[in-house]
Amino acid sequence: MSRPITRRTFLRYSSLAAAAAAAYPLISTAQDAARKLNVAFVGVGGRGWGDLEDTVNAGCNVVALCDVDANHLANAAKAHPKAKTYADYRKMLEEQKDIEAVVVATPDHHHFPASMMAIKLGKHVYCEKPLTHSVWEARQIAQAAKQAGVATQMGTQAHASEAIRLLVEWIQAGAIGAVKEVHIWTDRAANNWWPQGVDRPEGQDPVPANLDWDLWIGPAPVRPYKSKWTDGPFKGRDIYHPFVWRGWWDFGTCALGDIGCHALDWAWWSLNLTAPTSVEAVSSEIKKESGPLWSNVAYQFPANGARPALKLFWYDGRCKTTPKDSRQWKEMAMLHELAQLGDRELPENGQLYVGDKGMILSTGAESGPRLTPESRMKDFKRPDKTLPRNPLGHHGEWLAACKGGQPAGSNFAYAGPLAEAVLLGNVALRFGKKIEWDSVNLKAANAPEADALIRTPYRKGWEV
DSSP states (O other): OOOOOOHHHHHHHHHHHHHHHHHSOOOSSHHHHHOOOEEEEEOOSTHHHHHHHHHHHHOOEEEEEEOSBHHHHHHHHHHOTTSEEESOHHHHHHHOTTOOEEEEOSOGGGHHHHHHHHHHTTOEEEEETTSOSSHHHHHHHHHHHHHHTOOEEEEOGGGGSHHHHHHHHHHHTTTTOSEEEEEEEEOTTTTTSSOOSOOOOOSOOOOOTTBOHHHHHTTSOOOOOOOBOOSSTTTTSBSSTTTGGGGBTTTOOHHHHHHHHHHHHHHHHHTTOOOOSEEEEEESOOOSSBOOSSEEEEEEEOOBTTBOOEEEEEEESTTTSSOTTSHHHHHHHHHHHHTTOTTSOOOSSEEEEEETTEEEEEOOTTSOOEEESGGGGTTOOOOOOOSOOOSSOHHHHHHHHHTTOSOOTTOHHHHHHHHHHHHHHHHHHHHTSOEEEETTTTEETTOGGGHHHHSOOOOTTOOO
């Protein structure tokens, strides 16, 4: 049965609608609304294909496609036959003058060179997470975007969701009081999404005809191409391309870089986090070439306004691949107990916010936050919705920003500092020592030798 609309209810929802419209103005004129931007896409396989489809659905002209894999390029060109095609994004950006905006969905080590070149040419940029490959790059790209005045967005799609807004509203309304700890865990290493904890394979294989290996390597150190593992636990699986580059330090940022910008985004927004003061990590054996099989990272964040200082803990690996007498298993078991889940299993991916008046469990964009234990939800009075909702979608709000609308929610001014914090966790992992962080100067105050991991060099010819 429908309820009559009271004057109070009408005014409340009218004000929310007005706030939403103010937060996401689509246009400056009707003509701007109808015009579609000319967008180029760098990387059109895997996640790149998803970004291509989502941006097209949000409304754009696909004028250029770029990929070092000819098969990926041919597939995208078949769907968009009017677009010009390239293997090298440097050539594309130098030659094609009608490009207004660029979507970058390459392996991590190409994020900064491609995005920075586009920004310097005055192009709007959407770049996949983790935004950059190094901490230094994240600072540089945020500053460059601000100076150029271009519209930007990092590919953290859940930032546009209803679920994250609910979490922000609940925490900022004091639903669990002052938050003192955040625990975030993922299944990336446990489910072997890509090989980690390995050394570089020996030997060399012929480069497939469809792949430009030199362009794929790009700014990273040169190494011979290898196709698949011939023995060991990953026998028969790809070594570098496609997708599994994520586990190699030269090309990816491993589990923390892959999912950290998604997962920490919720805490970053809801708790108004700023740069951490320290980061330390423990893990399985750290290999020179690839990430660990499991890792725990502890961040100390300073107070910000009325919010007190807090600790954030990251766990990757879960207990599937670790023996039950290991530290990793014990910490995950303690987390299950802390969350008061009872007979329920700990979700493979999740976040637990521990306040002085309760706890919130979140498992991602598909489901909203829940008080825990679950029995507390029965009498929970949900806070009012104070944040504007996103009617445009993650890619749509970026296109609107490109046309002069409000900055996108995960624009580089927001995403740059978030990416810095995430990637600093990898520095702590690889360095094997607690880092006292000097954010202003991008320095480990207690360990100047960590500089080599904070800013990494580029191969000759790929300097930015």
